[in-house]
């Protein structure tokens with residue numbers, strides 16, 4: 580997931596933003612536009628995203644694997660991501676006519692807006708992870724809405740508890756990165772066991788109603804104690 584300097588130069592305005600900085604992302608609530616919900620790869624979902632989606636729609640994780648979500652390998656780890664719906668045309672068409680996210684409504688609005696995933700909240704921003712945290716970058720070739728206005732990054736993200744959210748993202752990012760770097764050294768059987776354990780613990784096991792972050796911390800503690808012996812061999 581680490582973006583190389585050259586790629587960053589090409590896709591960003593060359594700046595890194597903090598959560599209190601203003602950035603030109605305001606797009607009038609996407610009125611009349613759903614372009615970025617079509618033909619998009621890599622909409623990976625975090626455990627917090629699945630907590631919000633499963634509870635918001637009152638459906639278990641497995642239910643979404645029938646249609647809206649698929650499992651795929653991301654840097655060596657099995658993760659769920661949004662699945663594009665529909666047949667890809669065999670001739671060039673505008674992006675709005677390409678397959679779309681399964682949560683996009685017929686009216687072209689996000690059907691899960693209040694609990695949409697982190698990556699959709701961010702867009703067209705991205706996160707740049709550094710040794711001691713992360714900052715944000717603006718992807719200049721993404722949203723093409725004219726006359727965009729400046730919004731504070733944390734307001735754009737709309738997280739109720741930005742500090743806890745930040746801690747969660749750093750923990751999850753470091754965990755996934757660590758697993759991705761360790762599993763290639765394992766036997767096929769051990770690798771499969773580890774990846775399925777993570778999938779079950781952080782995605783398939785239902786989340787209770789009493790707040791995500793304490794439940795996540797407990798599961799992470801469990802995962803680290805269970806996986807440490809396997810990963811250190």
Ligand code: SF4
Nearest residue numbers: 606609612613615722
């Ligand atoms: S491309 Fe821009 S305006 Fe259109 S839906 Fe995406 S963020 Fe909104």
Ligand code: SF4
Nearest residue numbers: 616680682683689699
């Ligand atoms: S979850 Fe909502 S915002 Fe994100 S891609 Fe799907 S329809 Fe678009």
